[in-house]
Amino acid sequence: MLRLSLISNVLLALIASLASAQESPYFVTYNHHMEEPGNFEVAINPVFGVPKQGNRAVASYLELEYGATGWWTTALYLDGQSTSRESSGFTGYRLENRFRLLMKEHRINPVLYVEFADVNGADKISKEIVGFDGWRDFIEPVAESRHEKKREIETKLILSNNTRGWNFAGNLIAERHLNAPPWEFGYALATSRPLALAATAGECRFCRENITLGLELYGGLGEEGHVTLHETSHYIAPTIALGLPSGTTLRVSPGWGLTGNSNRAFVRIGVSYEGRLFR
Amino acid sequence: MKRAALLLLILASTCRTAQQSNPYTGQTEAVMAGAKLYRAHCASCHGAAAEGHETAPSLKTPRVHDRSDAALFSFLTNGDLKGGMPSWSRLPDERRWQIVAYLRSL
Numbered sequence: 124m125l126r127l128s129l130i131s132n133v134l135l136a137l138i139a140s141l142a143s144a145q146e147s148p149y150f151v152t153y154n155h156h157m158e159e160p161g162n163f164e165v166a167i168n169p170v171f172g173v174p175k176q177g178n179r180a181v182a183s184y185l186e187l188e189y190g191a192t193g194w195w196t197t198a199l200y201l202d203g204q205s206t207s208r209e210s211s212g213f214t215g216y217r218l219e220n221r222f223r224l225l226m227k228e229h230r231i232n233p234v235l236y237v238e239f240a241d242v243n244g245a246d247k248i249s250k251e252i253v254g255f256d257g258w259r260d261f262i263e264p265v266a267e268s269r270h271e272k273k274r275e276i277e278t279k280l281i282l283s284n285n286t287r288g289w290n291f292a293g294n295l296i297a298e299r300h301l302n303a304p305p306w307e308f309g310y311a312l313a314t315s316r317p318l319a320l321a322a323t324a325g326e327c328r329f330c331r332e333n334i335t336l337g338l339e340l341y342g343g344l345g346e347e348g349h350v351t352l353h354e355t356s357h358y359i360a361p362t363i364a365l366g367l368p369s370g371t372t373l374r375v376s377p378g379w380g381l382t383g384n385s386n387r388a389f390v391r392i393g394v395s396y397e398g399r400l401f402r
Numbered sequence: 403m404k405r406a407a408l409l410l411l412i413l414a415s416t417c418r419t420a421q422q423s424n425p426y427t428g429q430t431e432a433v434m435a436g437a438k439l440y441r442a443h444c445a446s447c448h449g450a451a452a453e454g455h456e457t458a459p460s461l462k463t464p465r466v467h468d469r470s471d472a473a474l475f476s477f478l479t480n481g482d483l484k485g486g487m488p489s490w491s492r493l494p495d496e497r498r499w500q501i502v503a504y505l506r507s508l
Contacts, residue, residue, distance in 0.1 A: 147492075159488040161447075161457065193483030227480045228491045288494040321496035324434035368442060399446045 146372040147290070148337040148364035150391045151251060152313035154292040155232035155283035157223055158190030158397075166395030170248055173388040177262030180206040182214070182247040186395070194223040204247045209265045215242025215273070217250075221281070228285075236279035236294075244271030249389065251277070253298045254307030254346045257356045257384035274301045288320040290337075305347035313339040315362070328367055337362040339376065342385075356385035370397050424471040425496075426503045436504025439497055443490065452508055457486070462508050474502045 147154055150168065158164060166186040173179060181204070188198040198219040205211035217240040224233045245268045247261065277298040284291045296309040315337030322332050342357030344350055360378030367373070374393035380386050426432030441450070447458035454460030466474070478498045481489035490498055 156492040157488070160486050190488070193481055193486060193488050223483065226483045228489060285491050288496075290492075317494060320494040321432075322435040322439050322500055324431045324438065326438065 146364060146366060146374075146395060146397070148315050148335045148362045148374055148376075149292070149313050149339055150360070150362065150374065150376050150393060151341045152292050152294055152311040152339050153221070153234065153236060153279065153281045153283075154290055154313070155223060155234050155281060157194065157221065157234075158188055158196040160190045160193050161399055162190045162397055163399070164188040164395055164397040166393055168248075168391065168393045171390040171392075172247055172249065172261060172386055173390075174261040174386050175258045178207045178209055180204055180247050180261065182249070184217075184248050184250070194226065196221045200250075202242055202246050202248050204245055204265070206245075206247075206265050210269075212245070212265075212269065214246035214248075214269070215240065217242070230284055232283050234281035234283070236277075236281055238275075238277040238279075240273065240275045240277065242273050242275075244268035244273060246273070249386075251279075251294075251296050251298070251309055251311065252341055252343050252356055252358065253277075253296055253309035254343050255354055255356075255384070256307075256309075256343050257354075258380070258386045259384075261386060275299065276301060289314060289316045299347075305349075307346045308344035308350060309342060310344055311339065311341035313337055315364075326368060329365070333366045333368075335364045335366070337364070339378070342381075354384055355382065357381040358385060358389065360389070360391070362391075371395065372397070422470075422472045424475070424499050424502055424506075426499050427471070427506075429503065432500045432503045433507045435497075436500035436502070436507075439493070439501050440504050443493070444501070452505075461505055466505060471499075471502050471506070474505060475499060478502070 147156060167183060168186060169181055169183040171181050183203055185201045186198060188196060191197050200217040200219065202214045202216065203212060204214050217238055219238045222235045224235060245265045275298055277296065280295045282293045292313045294311040297306050299306045315335050318331035318334045318336065323330060339360045339362060343355035345355060358378045358380055360376045362374060362376035364372055364374045372395045376391045378389040380388065447455060448461055449455050452461040475498055478490045478501060481487040483489065
């Protein structure tokens, strides 16, 4: 699985080098920037998890995103995982839709996010942290956890603002199993800024205008009837993105657990390519 | 009355105020930078020479040229989400002004 993930990353980078991206540097937090209408984005995002106990794992998701209209972006995610000394495999899929609620740019721009996920208990991509998610979820043997079916609905209220080159984004997350309450809650906060705001006249690859730095903070907020920070997990994750003129964006984000219930660390890597599907 | 004033205050705080003049007017470097940004973000719809495609109109028309810099900047910022033009607010203000400088040079 790890080998497959690495090979697909290299292939994606090679394909992309044939074809300027200005993608968000965030992995967990969403902002109000939608996929351009008619644009298609393909991305591979491996996540290396370092739990406090148990085996290390790498999960990865293939993201296929399409800008249906200027205010509606839809995406399909295919998830997989590989746990050392255990097994590898496909863990499920997710269907995501984002709807921009205001058609003009405002100080605060709301977006509604709705996702359906059909994954099993071995899924470890940790694309968001909700409820009382924590390091113990990572130590259950894959042979057992993969039999657990999770059909979930997830909603997010995304609020985002651009000011003087900075982006500020906050997400309030609510998630529940389709046939098993309660709702679980989480949050994600982030900010980012390109190293240079104006573009230079010449073509460049590794120049400041192509590099965006950011910081994410995310975690769980308990569940319906028990909203709390106690026994929840929280992470802080600096992130860096390099947008290449080819349409490719490379992103890296090491994240560290902040509470006793958190995993020790995550390292997230992303390679994405964006282009037009129809002309 | 107090409620109406409060509502107005909230509405005013959510509306963005844009700079009215292009800080890059007359700067060749900015036009070149704008051309680069145009190739990266706009050419796939509007054409390499801004001649337009089926999906997006030409940018060499009086409809574009007769607009003020501030109006072009505002259109780039907000887009026309229902009409198919995306919002380019993801680009910093400086880069959107550079694109406006390039559009003026066409």
